[in-house]
Amino acid sequence: MAINTKAIKRRIKSVGSTKKITKAMEMISAVKMRRAVANVLSTRNYALLAWQMLRDVAEKTNVSVHPLLERRPVKTVAVALIISNRGLAGGFNSRILAETDRLIKRLQSGGARVDVLVNGKRGRKIYQQFGHNIAAEFEKMDLTMKAEEVLPLANMIVSEYMNQKYDEIYLGYTDYMSAVRQEPRIKKILPFDSTADNILGNVAGTSSTQSISSSEFTFEPDPAEVLNELLPRLIEVQIYQAVLESDASEHSARMMAMRNASDAAEEMIEELNNNFNKARQAAITQEISEIVAGASAL
Numbered sequence: 001m002a003i004n005t006k007a008i009k010r011r012i013k014s015v016g017s018t019k020k021i022t023k024a025m026e027m028i029s030a031v032k033m034r035r036a037v038a039n040v041l042s043t044r045n046y047a048l049l050a051w052q053m054l055r056d057v058a059e060k061t062n063v064s065v066h067p068l069l070e071r072r073p074v075k076t077v078a079v080a081l082i083i084s085n086r087g088l089a090g091g092f093n094s095r096i097l098a099e100t101d102r103l104i105k106r107l108q109s110g111g112a113r114v115d116v117l118v119n120g121k122r123g124r125k126i127y128q129q130f131g132h133n134i135a136a137e138f139e140k141m142d143l144t145m146k147a148e149e150v151l152p153l154a155n156m157i158v159s160e161y162m163n164q165k166y167d168e169i170y171l172g173y174t175d176y177m178s179a180v181r182q183e184p185r186i187k188k189i190l191p192f193d194s195t196a197d198n199i200l201g202n203v204a205g206t207s208s209t210q211s212i213s214s215s216e217f218t219f220e221p222d223p224a225e226v227l228n229e230l231l232p233r234l235i236e237v238q239i240y241q242a243v244l245e246s247d248a249s250e251h252s253a254r255m256m257a258m259r260n261a262s263d264a265a266e267e268m269i270e271e272l273n274n275n276f277n278k279a280r281q282a283a284i285t286q287e288i289s290e291i292v293a294g295a296s297a298l
Contacts, residue, residue, distance in 0.1 A: 019265035026258035033251035047241035058192030082173040083120035092253035099184040173242040174249040182249035
């Protein structure tokens with residue numbers, strides 16, 4: 001029985017150490033989450049209006065004016081997957097991976113060849129678990145603060161579409177809804193679809209339904225020069241916003257996962273303490289019984 005109580009004490013100490021780690025990770029994630037959410041909310045309305053402008057420009061402008069407005073038969077597709085560098089974030093990574101896998105299988109069933117552009121180390125699982133081809137991998141910051149940090153991915157998307165390597169390009173990321181709710185999203189960013197629903201800014205109080213579809217566009221000095229500067233920047237905004245949404249979702253999911261782990265550790269420690277007290281009481285009872293039995297024998 002003494003051995004049993006020692007084992008329980010070691011277990012209590014081990015779980016207590018784990019709780020300290022999860023509590024510290026929860027606090028760190030909470031700080032990062034607050035910064036990430038502030039970044040998301042400060043740019044969400046701008047990204048929403050920029051996407052509406054893209055759709056309206058694509059609808060009202062001759063597709064021959066600029067290569068990014070061109071539509072062609074779909075033979076090759078790229079999916080830019082925005083994911084985390086680390087785990088311990090609950091179902092954050094698995095949900096967007098599963099959503100991306102469903103999209104790729106649907107595209108492949110239609111005869112398209114699909115490449116994945118990964119932003120985040122955990123995106124490698126799209127190949128390891130599902131066998132999909134990874135064409136490029138980009139470094140992802142733990143907390144994105146500047147639009148320049150997504151330029152390598154944005155530049156590749158624009159150039160590969162203009163060079164006709166890909167006929168469609170999708171963006172897979174996790175949309176931040178609240179601290180306890182994050183939803184995986186798939187958004188087609190090229191070619192522009194004037195009928196597609198926008199999926200940025202779905203949180204109540206932050207979305208906008210205002211449309212500028214009735215506007216007419218006048219280009220100075222000429223459409224080609226204006227669109228050559230405007231369209232890549234607007235695409236960059238959409239990618240940047242998606243990365244910010246993913247950052248806020250990741251740190252929120254990790255904070256909640258670590259909080260749940262800390263709560264579970266607390267419950268386990270309480271149960272182990274009860275077991276320890278029971279084992280110690282049983283040992284004391286046994287010793288008293290042995291003493292009484294020895295005295296009776298005499």
